[in-house]
Amino acid sequence: MVRKPVEYQSDVWVDWCPGCGDFGILASMYRAFSELDLSPEKTVVVSGIGCSGKTPHFIKTNGVHTLHGRAIPFAMGIKLANPELTVIINGGDGDLLGIGIGHFIALGRRNIDLTIILHNNTVYGLTKGQASPTLKRGLKPKSLPKPNIQDAVNPIALALSSGYTFIARGYSMMVDHLKELIKKAIQHKGAAFIEVLQPCITYDNIHTVEYYKKRVYKMEDSDWNPIVEKIDEREDKMLKALAKSMEYDEKIPIGVFYQDKCAVSFEERIHERIPTYLENPPAKQKIEQDGRPIIDNITFKKIFNQYIVEVE
Amino acid sequence: MYELSIIIGGPQGSGLETSASILTYSLARSGYGVLSDREYFSNIKGRHSYVHLTISSEKIPTFLTYPVQLVAGLDHETIFTHFESLEDGGVLVYDLYIEEKTLDTTPSMEEDLKKRLNLKFKKFGIDGSVKSLIKYISDVKKIKPIGINYSDVINEVSKKIALPASQAARYTSSIVIGAVAGLLNINKSNIEYSLIRRFGDRRELIQHNKIIIDLVYDKVVEEHGPLMKLERSKLDHRELMIASGNDVIAMAKIVGGLRYQSYYPITPAADESFMIESYEKLEVDGKDAGSVVVIQTEDEIAAIASTIGAALTGARASTSTSGPGFSLMVEGLGWAGMNEVPIVITYYQRGGPSTGLPTRGSQSDLLFTLYASHGEFPRIVLASGDHTEAFYDAIEAFNLAERYQTPVIHLLDKFLANSIKTLVPPDLSSIVIDRGDLLSNVSGEYRRFDISKTISPRAVLGANTIMWYTGDEHDEFGHIDEDPENREQMYRKRMEKLRIADEEIPEEKRMYYYGVGDEDVLLVGWGFVKGVAIETVNTLYTKGIRAGYLHIKMFSPFPSKSVKNLLNRFEEKKIIAVEHNYLAQSSIAVRSSVGVEIKKSIVKYTGRPIYKNELVEAVLRVLEGEDRVVLRYGP
Amino acid sequence: MRNLDLEKPINCCECSHYSIHPSYPYLVICLMKDQLISQPREGCEDYVEKNWKKLVEVLSEKGFLYCVECNKPIYTIEELTKHKKEFIPIEFFHDDVASEEALAAD
Incomplete structure (x- = not known):
């Protein structure tokens, strides 16, 4: 019996502004979790700080609401210690691409089997709408005293160059489309990244529902195949994805930009070094026997014999 | 001789580490106790580094001291830097080739030291060359110079083993091993044993090194005899473990059930994680005995965050760092406190603030660890005094973290991290794993x-x-x-x-008192001070001064009752804090926990360890009325 | 569709002319009359019956609606049915000055 979306709703009142795009992301997650029938006990939603940081509290799976910018390394520890868990990260643009951008890049380099959902609303909502790293230079949403003086990062291009092996963009007000992306990202073995365009109803009077409605189009409606099935397709598909990531003004593409199905995940790399890793990862290992360490005096000397000298 | 202090020095990266290691294994094989401190610059190759050893035939030494009886150098900087550390009548082993070198031809030496030496040389009538310096110390200090032409040795061996001299030159540091081993009269077969232990199946290396060592050994013994012959060891250990503080912590964590360790490279902590990684897959007699995932993260923020993540899944998890790294970890520490997550932070102090003295020791972060983070939450701060304590404490740290569901900071320092000691292997039969x-x-x-x-x-x-x-x-x-x-x-x-x-x-696990009960002088210390303080107390006893040592091991929760009771037994003017920092931080901790003010202090913040000779002298000065003595000894 | 029977009480909840203010989600505004609504009025000439199909459509596309009376998001048709008699706007309007009143809160 598949769990229904409603079964993933927690009892916590959702305190986002009515009409916020975050509701669309949450709705897509409920639907995706339901369709994948994720076990709440084996699923962990990890978040950073800000409006998106509250997401785990609204979902009836495990939830870890961490520090500003640090959701990725928290999630990494959880996943590597217990790789059987499905770990999803929700973070804002300020969180993942501002204070936490170093971790964002590092996760791409590692290709750990994690899914990132970036709530991109171009502002820092909970601290009154300052410009985020994704707000273009020269723009001045109502909340800013002066136009933004810094350039924006391109999240898709950054993810591509960092090594993410699943990269997509969704729109929070197109929930079934976003749901499909989330499902694909979770099912992908490796670091998956979804940028979600999410209007901030209170602070951003530029990137409104109307704004996106006019611009957003689905890549899959045209002849677009982003999937790397063989290693020699990588360069070509990555370059095409990179070119596509530059398209952001008059028209904004959504859908999967790039997926590398040939990449080796970090967990598989650890497994190559430690053959027992996947079946007996750190979280599942027994470390004591009746309150005593499993290494006794004899075992100790065998393990560390390099350090022990027999006196003549 | 029953006890010996020696220094071997040379440019960093010139084989000094290997030589010290082979000597230590040889000495341990012969049953001697050894403690060796490594002093080196923040540099990969070329600056001056040295190993300072205490060797004993009667006990496992816990301290370092000056003057030393033997200095053996690979280069002239060693001689310039350490000639003053030699005891009158001591021995200097050096390369004849460098006799003409002067301070001006020693660019690697820091200008401050050059200036100080120039003044002294002027005063003593030394013209600045090694030759003139050696003449001075042999005339005035009756030091015996043993000059060996290192190039001749290498050329000779190169012919013997038909190896180009350019390649044979990399064995130069073995000349020092040969000379020291000959002077100390270490059994040659024990040196060979050590070479085998060090180089394993690299037969060629063993053979080549052995030829050089034997050649120099015989030459030195023939010309000078075993000048510093060590008495037969009275220690009756059947086996000894040789390990640095980093090694000991790594072993303990593995025994204690560590399953996830994350770190960002930093001195003097990184060696611990390196070692754990080399034991990531534990196998005993072909059987799986567990595994540890070690991750080098992008920064210390990620290190602590991922450690917390791993701990949330039930794995015993820790991160290992030093001051600059811990500074970055503080926000994560607070999160762990707020969420009652059992994590262990192994914290090796080095000289601060900022990058400070990256490769030198310090105990200046006690107050930082006690108060780091905004907000309030319980934390356990545990500080170990020596290698053996550190082993058991590293395991106990996990037990405490899980029992009280809160972060534990295990406070160590560079002195311990990098000093290599012969140890009685730990007894694991009494170790408890308490998962709370x-x-x-x-x-x-x-x-x-x-x-x-x-x-x-x-x-x-x-x-x-x-x-x-x-x-x-x-x-x-x-x-x-x-x-x-x-x-x-x-x-x-x-x-x-x-x-x-x-x-x-129990408070008796959080503080130790060393004394028989009739003492009227009290030294108070923590961390690496322990070894030298205990030795100092013993030495003072022979001088008619009845001193005891209070070793504080846990600063949070603080053993208030026991410390208060003990302090109350002593006159205020006879209680002395001994520490490697400026503020005498433990006395601040004592005052805030117990309400007793420790008014006397002996402090050292040069980055070098407190030596027995200077501590003994400093205690005498305090007893004569000084309130505060600042120690500066050691190059 | 205009309700022709002016004698019949009109339920604003079933009218499609209202929205809510993002900063005052407890206030319902009739967009047609540009007035706040405190209680359903009788015989309103502007009444246009709410298009149920439209709500379902929006819910399906956007994934959520918001019940103004309960202050709760609605994610499914079943939930929507439960809130049928309550104010559920189709669109949220953007208030240019709303941000001036908001506090820095994180």
């Missing part, structure tokens, strides 16, 4: 922060239930909750854990 109130199975609705218990039963992510965590104040389920009454209850629940820990952890 850890649930393997949850029935019914689970509340991670069940308020009905101060220490709530802990289920882990991945168990048969769900839970939430947040850095915000939270309710029993882990959801954000700003209600004032909930806030008060949750706050108190967390803080109360420290009171429980204080009640449960």
Whole structure:
């Protein structure tokens, strides 16, 4: 019996502004979790700080609401210690691409089997709408005293160059489309990244529902195949994805930009070094026997014999 | 001789580490106790480094001291830097080739030292060359110079083994091994044993080194005899472990069930993680004995964050760092405190602030570890005094973390991290693994922060239930909750854990007193001070001064009753704090926990360890009325 | 569709002319009359019956609606049915000055 979306709703009142795009992301997650029938006990939603940081509290799976910018390394520890868990990260643009951008890049380099959902609303909502790293230079949403003086990062291009092996963009007000992306990202073995365009109803009077409605189009409606099935397709598909990531003004593409199905995940790399890793990862290992360490005096000397000298 | 202090020095990266290691293995094989301190610059190759050893035939030494009886150098900088450290009548081994070198032809030496030496040379009538310096010390200080032409030795060996001299030159440091081993009269077969231990199946290296060592050994003994012959060891250990502080911690963590370690490279902590990684797959007699995942993260923030993540799944997890790294970890520390996560932070202090003295020791972060983070939460701060203590403490740190569900900071320092010691292998039969109130199975609705218990039963992510965590104040389920009454209850629940820990952890495990009971002078210290303080107390006893040593091991929760009782037994003017920092930080901790002010202090903050000779002298000065003595000895 | 029977009480909840203010989600505004609504009025000439199909459509596309009376999001048709008699706007309007009143809160 598949769990229904409603079964993933927690009892916590959702305190986002009515009409916020975050509701669309949450709705897509409920639907995706339901369709994948994720076990709440084996699923962990990890978040950073800000409006998106509250997401785990609204979902009836495990939830870890961490520090500003640090959701990725928290999630990494959880996943590597217990790789059987499905770990999803929700973070804002300020969180993942501002204070936490170093971790964002590092996760791409590692290709750990994690899914990132970036709530991109171009502002820092909970601290009154300052410009985020994704707000273009020269723009001045109502909340800013002066136009933004810094350039924006391109999240898709950054993810591509960092090594993410699943990269997509969704729109929070197109929930079934976003749901499909989330499902694909979770099912992908490796670091998956979804940028979600999410209007901030209170602070951003530029990137409104109307704004996106006019611009957003689905890549899959045209002849677009982003999937790397063989290693020699990588360069070509990555370059095409990179070119596509530059398209952001008059028209904004959504859908999967790039997926590398040939990449080796970090967990598989650890497994190559430690053959027992996947079946007996750190979280599942027994470390004591009746309150005593499993290494006794004899075992100790065998393990560390390099350090022990027999006196003549 | 029963006890010997020696220095071997040379440019960093010139084989000094290997030589010191082979000498230490040879000495241990012969049954001697050894403690060796490594002093080196923040540099890969070329600056001056040295190893300072105490060797004993009667006990495992716990201290370093000056003057030394032997200095053996690979280069002239060693001689310039250490000639003053030699005891009158001591021995200097050096390369004849460098006799003409002067301070001006020693660009690697720091200008400050050159200036100081130039003044002295002027005063003593030394013209600045090694030759003139050696003449001076042999005339005035009756030091015996043993000059060996290192190039001749290498050329000779190169012919013998038909190896180009350019390649044979990399064995130069073995000349020092040969000379020292000959002078100390170390059994040659024990040197060969050490070479085999060091180089394993690299037969060629063993053979080549042996030829050089034997050649120099015979030459030195033939010309000078075993000048510094060590008495046969009276220690009756059948086996000795040779390990640095980093090694000991790595071993202990593995024994203690560490399963996830994350770190960002930093001196003097990184060697520990390196070692754990080399043991990531544990196999005994072909059988799986567990594994540890070691991750080098992008920074220390990620290191602590991922450690917390791993701990949430139930794995014993830790991170290892030094001051600059811990500075970055502080926000994560607070999160772990707020969410009652058992993590261990192994903290090797080095000279600060900022990058400070990256490769030199310090104990200046005690107050930082006690108070780091905004907000209040319980933490356990445990400081180890020597290698053996560090081993058991590293395991206990995990037990305490899990028992009280809170972060534990295990405070160590560079002195311990990098000093290599012969040790009696640890006894694991008495070690307990206490995982605290850890649930393997949850029935019914689970509340991670069940308020009905101060220490709530802990289920882990991945168990048969769900839970939430947040850095915000939270309710029993882990959801954000700003209600004032909930806030008060949750706050108190967390803080109360420290009171429980204080009640449960016996004070005699949190402080040690070394003395027989009739003492009237009290030294108070912690960390690496322990070894030298105990030795100083013994030495003072022979001078008719009855001194004891209070070793503080746990600073949070602080062993208040025992420390207070002990301090009350002594006159105020005879209680002296001994530390490697400026403020005498432990006396600040004592005052805030116990209300007793320690007014006398002996401090050292040059980055070099406190030596026995200077500590003895400093205590005498304090007893004569000085309030504070600042130690500066050691190059 | 205009309700022709002016004698019949009109239920604003079933009218499609209202929205809510993002900063005052408890206030319902009749967009047609540009007036706040405190209680359903009788015989309103502007009444246009709410298009149920439209709500379902929006819910399906956007994934959520928001019940103004309960202050709760609605994610499914079943939930929507439960809130049928309550104010559920189709669109949220953007208030240019709303941000001036908001506090820095994180």
